[in-house]
Amino acid sequence: MLRSRSGFTLLEIVISVLIASLVLFLAVGPERALEEKYQSEAVARELALQLLKKKREASTTGISAGLAFPGTGTFAAQAYYHINGLGTLRIKKGRSWQSEYPNAYATWAAFGSETVPAPGSEPGSLMPDLPTEDPAILFLPSGKVVTRGVSLAGETFRIRVGTQPDGSGAGTSGTALNGLNHAWTVTLNRNGLISVEVDPTISSSSARSAPTTASLPAPTALTTTQPILESLTTVPELYQQSDGTLRLNGVDQNLQIKAVAESPQGEPLSVRWQCDGGQFSHTGDWLLMTYSLETERWEASTIWSLPPSPGSAYKVSVEIKDPQGNKTTGSSAQELSFDVEPKVLGLLHSRSAEVQRWQTTNLWGTPGRDTILWASWLEGMRPDGTSAERVTEKQTAYTIPNRSYSVSPDGELVVEFTGNGIEFTGINGERVALVSSVGSLGTGHELVSWLPDSTGVLLVVRSADYSSHTLWEVRIDGSAGKVSDFPLDHELFRPSASDHLTRVASITHEWDYSNFSVDLSNISSSGQNPYLSKSTASVYDRATKQVKILCSSDEGPNISPSFVRLSPSGNRALVHLHGQDKVRLYNVNTGAFKTLPYDVFSWPNLAFSPDEKHIVVPRNASVSLISDNYTYYNTALVLCDIDGNQVLDAGEYFRAVFSPTGSHLYFSRMDGTLAKINLGDMSLEELIAPSDKVYWLEAATEKWQ
Missing domain, CATH: 2.60.40 (Immunoglobulin-like)
Structure with a gap:
């Protein structure tokens, strides 16, 4: 009799399980791989977005900002934290993606030929407050990038994001990992450009156990430290x-x-x-x-x-x-x-009166030209002509005074060379000091500049035979000290100095009297002395003790420098060329020059403004007097910018001075009237009537009362 049976045989069950497993594998395997791929991509793009935000934050706030990763000893992380600051970094909030993307890891290990720099070998000195080996990326406000512990290929920083990195080499600098599954790369360069792409250089490998990752550090506690x-x-x-x-x-x-x-x-x-x-x-x-x-x-x-x-x-x-x-x-x-200090602008100008006139004989015993003895003094007044006062006592001389006075930097003192010595007088007219001992230093004296602290002057002292020229500091208290020696080939003639006396410019003359003759017909039509074999314009640097030649008569005919004026900084110079009656504007540092397009005869009027923004150039305008073989030129005031480009032509004038700050230019005209130019808008203003004639402007001071 047949018996019935129920259930499955062992073989059937095994076959069924195998079929089910195969179906499950075919269904789940691709889905898991797709999930891991999406997780890797999501983390990579999130990191790129956060880096872009940090770059923008640094540029807008002026505070360096970036991201760091808790990767100490692992070369892998599932989190990042925000950092801010420079010098003293602050660790702010952290972000972990472990629960959201459990299979994705960020790593900074080497793959292939790359190496991971040892901690501290990168320019990470700006991150001393982070955990010792935490990889980090910091954006400076300029947009540049500073990193620590991030793989470096040339000038490119790379963060790899993928699944299940092999952690077998963790904790060893330069150790290459075997690979990443589904790898993406966040790439930065030194200039902060950011990109995200699939990394084709890392081949996928079979699944392996994930490495251990470090935990996020705690945020930096705020303190009450004051700025x-x-x-x-x-x-x-x-x-x-x-x-x-x-x-x-x-x-x-x-x-x-x-x-x-x-x-x-x-x-x-x-x-x-x-x-x-x-x-x-x-x-x-x-x-x-x-x-x-x-x-x-x-x-x-x-x-x-x-x-x-x-x-x-x-x-x-x-x-x-x-x-x-x-x-x-x-x-x-x-x-x-x-x-x-109350500021009242005063214009100082010299007055003169003819004391005595007599006629002299020339070398051949025939009547020569008249010789005139003048009495001169310095006066001051406000620009409107009021508060006029005499500053210095009358001094007699054989020529009309020509820039014989100089005002101290603080505007309180005037210095002049008299027959008695160097006289210092207050703006209020009171004599401050008379230094007569300077006569024992040598026979010839020429003012270079005031000392910056207004306690004395720098001057040239020449020996009796002109064999030496030295610089001396002569102070109001009567003390004097030699600054530096100049040999004869660096004669200090018509010197000029920068504001802080860092540089001194001068003209050097070399003479040849081997064919000396009393016949004055040897003098050239240009007025050039026939016994002057060479003239040179040079600048002496007191720091380096070096002399820089600007130009000399060796350059060719009629290239004979006769006057040099340094700018306040000492970086520019104006050089007048006798014979050509031209002016060159030099860059003292490079030696480059520009010849200004004006005929210039009255070289003492060349000047830089105190703020070194403008230049006064006295352009030849017209001939006003021809007598005794002399031609007198009226000059027109040309105002240029510091590069020698004309800004304004103010017409004929006599003398000009800048205000102490360089904001205005005051000038006298040939008829004795006075005017000023506002150098801000270049407006021209008349100041006093012809009845208050002013010719020899010497300086402007803000100490007038």
């Missing part, structure tokens, strides 16, 4: 008086103030300026400071202007804060208290 104000400076520098107080002096009613600060927390800083009078150039309350990559400090500047009717003293203070509200305190280091 540090390191310096508070002014341009121009405030003048310190003998009692230690500061004085604002010699500026055109404005003062540039600069603050430099440090942010201990690496946060951006803001500044607020305050004063008990006057006006700042900026608007608003708190202003964001600018970070300097060179000094690694925060900087801010403002222009403070005096009110129309200034008082006698002011105090400017500065306060600095960070985004957390930490502020600097109101210590004395953050305040500038200074006195304001």
